[in-house]
Structure formats: C-alpha cells, structure tokens
Amino acid sequence: MQNVCYVIADEKFLCTEDGDLILLNEIDVQEFSLELIVKHKIKHHDGFDVQVMSVIPINLDGFKWVGLRNFLGQFTEAEFQTAGRALQVLRWHFDHQFCGRCGNPTVQHTHDLAKTCEYCAIDFYPRLSPCIITLITRGDECLLAWHKRSKEERYSCLAGFIEVGENPEQTLEREVMEEVGLSVNNIRYVASQPWPFPGQLMLGYFADYANGDIRVDQDEIISAHWFRYDQLPTIPPASTISGQLISAFVQQRKEHNSYNNNVAKTII
Numbered sequence: 001m002q003n004v005c006y007v008i009a010d011e012k013f014l015c016t017e018d019g020d021l022i023l024l025n026e027i028d029v030q031e032f033s034l035e036l037i038v039k040h041k042i043k044h045h046d047g048f049d050v051q052v053m054s055v056i057p058i059n060l061d062g063f064k065w066v067g068l069r070n071f072l073g074q075f076t077e078a079e080f081q082t083a084g085r086a087l088q089v090l091r092w093h094f095d096h097q098f099c100g101r102c103g104n105p106t107v108q109h110t111h112d113l114a115k116t117c118e119y120c121a122i123d124f125y126p127r128l129s130p131c132i133i134t135l136i137t138r139g140d141e142c143l144l145a146w147h148k149r150s151k152e153e154r155y156s157c158l159a160g161f162i163e164v165g166e167n168p169e170q171t172l173e174r175e176v177m178e179e180v181g182l183s184v185n186n187i188r189y190v191a192s193q194p195w196p197f198p199g200q201l202m203l204g205y206f207a208d209y210a211n212g213d214i215r216v217d218q219d220e221i222i223s224a225h226w227f228r229y230d231q232l233p234t235i236p237p238a239s240t241i242s243g244q245l246i247s248a249f250v251q252q253r254k255e256h257n258s259y260n261n262n263v264a265k266t267i268i
Ligand SMILES: [Zn+2]
Pocket: 099, 100, 101, 102, 103, 104, 117, 118, 119, 120, 121
C-alpha cells in the first residue's frame, strides 16, 4: 500500500471540480506542477502513512481548493478528524517557526510532533484549546442558541473555552450564566470531539436547568429558546458533537415518553 497525502494551499484542500477531496499517492504528486513548502506525516494507518503537504497556491485546470468547513456533513466523523489533523499540523508548522521567548528559529524535534528552541530548551507542540459544549435540558425541552458566527439560522448547543485555572464544570457554569443567564446543575460528561477551527478539543456535557430566565448575551448570540425534543429548529449535522448531544437527548425523551405511555396503558 502506498502512502497517501492531503494537499493544502492557504488552508484549503485540493479537490476535484465537483468538490471531492483528493488524496494523492507518491506517483500522483509528481504529475502535478505543485511547489512544495513542507510535508509532514500525520498518522500511520493499516501499513501506510497519511501525510499532508503544504504547497504554493496555484490554479489547476479541472481542480479547485476547498476549505474544511465545506466537508461538514459530507465526511464521516473519522474522515473529518483526520483532515482536521492535517490542517492543524500545518498551522502548527507555520505558527512555531520561531521561539516565542527568545525569537530564534526553532528546529524539528527528533521524534515528537514538536518544534524545539535549542537556546531555551523549550518544545512547542501543536496547540490544543479545550472547550466545553453543553446541552441544557428541562424535561422535554432543551435550550438551543443561534450563534452570531453562524450566518444561517441554525440553533446549537452552548460552548466556550476553558480558561486557565478552571475545570470544565466551572467553565460550563460560567459560560451558561454569561451567554444565557441561567443556572444549571447535574452536569454530566457525554463525549468529546476534536474541532479544527482552529484547534479545540470539545468536551460534551448534559446539564439540567436549575433556575433563571433566558437573558441572551448579545455579543455572541442572536437568540436562544427552549425547544421541545419533537419540535426542533435546524440543528448542526450529526457529524458534530453538538448534533450528537441533541440527537442523544431526543432519543432519551422518545424512550422516556414511550415507556410512560406504556405504563399508563398498563395501569388503565
Ligand atoms: Zn528560545
């Protein structure tokens, strides 16, 4: 099996004219008139390496360059994760060419995915920013918000960056209070997902509504409402952790209400 390679220019992936992602092998690479800037291995899979190469952007007849967000909902979660890793490895490469402490050029670490400043003896790894993402629920309802960063009207979970000195549960309580003015309790972890815009690790939680009335932070959110599990607005795709938290809640409420209906029938 040959090694395969993502080709990225200006943070966009080489694709066919129809927008299908292209993974090149070593032979294909030579057929394109691409000017290589750097190449990194991003993972080993089933006996071959997956690599990413950064190239000088050029127009190629019959091909186009596409940003990763366009693949949301098209890729499986695993495909999106690997392509996201490719993008983040290149970002790390370009963002850590010099030491932030002394300004000298860094060198590639001998065996880690890291760059080293030999003068300061510091290693720079790709930066990860941990975040919480949470679905707040109240019986059959969940709280969803239309965020300003979403151009179209789409409602999703609340999310925020973990600040230094915080644990994820404290971040969750702070973010929910800041963004919608509500208190929550019974916080429980569900699942996580890497999110490459630009380098988050999303920690997904459920939380129960405790008290307060919705008061939206106008800087980040356009509107936020309670939605019944069977009357949801447009939500993020199932490949995102936000979509998965909402789907899990819907499933739970369906099962809960179906059980209650059966119990009621039995009693009657
Ligand atoms: Zn240094």
